[in-house]
Amino acid sequence: MSYDRYVAICNPLRYTSIMTSAHCVILSFFCWIFGCFFILTYIITVSKLHFCGPNIIDHLFCDMVPLLKLSCSDTFILQLEIYLLSIPVVIMPTTIIIISYVIIISYAYIGLEILEIPSSTGRQKAFSTCSSHLIVVSIFYGTIFSVYVVPTKVKTLTMSKILSLLYTVFTPLINPIIYSLRNKDIRKAVQEINDKNEIW
Numbered sequence: 001m002s003y004d005r006y007v008a009i010c011n012p013l014r015y016t017s018i019m020t021s022a023h024c025v026i027l028s029f030f031c032w033i034f035g036c037f038f039i040l041t042y043i044i045t046v047s048k049l050h051f052c053g054p055n056i057i058d059h060l061f062c063d064m065v066p067l068l069k070l071s072c073s074d075t076f077i078l079q080l081e082i083y084l085l086s087i088p089v090v091i092m093p094t095t096i097i098i099i100s101y102v103i104i105i106s107y108a109y110i111g112l113e114i115l116e117i118p119s120s121t122g123r124q125k126a127f128s129t130c131s132s133h134l135i136v137v138s139i140f141y142g143t144i145f146s147v148y149v150v151p152t153k154v155k156t157l158t159m160s161k162i163l164s165l166l167y168t169v170f171t172p173l174i175n176p177i178i179y180s181l182r183n184k185d186i187r188k189a190v191q192e193i194n195d196k197n198e199i200w
Contacts, residue, residue, distance in 0.1 A: 001133050002100035003027070009130075010107050038085050045081060049073045060161055061168070065148075086148050094141050104130060132178045136171060143167040 007018050042064060052072040059066040064082060068075045143166040180186045 002097040002137070005130050005133060006100040006104055009104050034088070038089055041081070041085065042078075045078050049075065049078070058157060060164055063164060065160070066157075082148065090141065090145055090148060094145070097137055097141075101130065101134065135178055136175055139174070140167055140171045143171070 004019060008015050011018060046064075046067065049068075049071040050073045051070055053070060055070065057063075057066045057070065068078060143163045147160060147163045147167070
């Protein structure tokens with residue numbers, strides 16, 4: 001989505017020729033392939049562990065870190081694998097998103113003035129296009145980064161549960177709300193409901 005925003009703002013005249021249906025399918029396909037590859041790697045490694053103690057996971061769902069605590073096998077290799085795979089899974093997309101938005105912001109401040117487009121109008125459109133995506137991405141990647149990249153000794157088990165709840169439940173819950181707030185029809189419907197409530 002950050003690439004889509006980048007193309008829409010920095011190359012608006014070429015947007016339809018760049019973001020074709022085939023291009024979107026290819027981007028989605030690679031995201032799915034990489035995601036499946038990383039999950040499959042975890043599944044294969046975890047399936048080789050031995051579990052000989054209690055089988056109750058002290059977590060909201062069967063997450064990797066609490067599962068490793070139940071294993072009686074040596075989990076050093078798997079923990080190393082988690083940290084090494086967190087680089088392409090968490091850090092690379094975050095870096096791409098940050099670079100895209102740095103280019104968008106620099107374009108909004110420098111490029112619009114060069115093209116002699118009214119700066120305040122152009123900046124407002126650029127930032128309103130990006131704001132909803134930035135909010136969702138910040139919440140999602142911020143919590144994932146703190147759960148999987150920050151060492152477990154720094155945070156408590158309760159904090160880990162709360163952060164996991166944020167990226168598994170809270171982000172998908174607010175995602176449609178945040179994107180809907182930009183939709184004029186939904187805002188109009190909400191305003192009509194508010195007006196009717198005020199009449200009653």
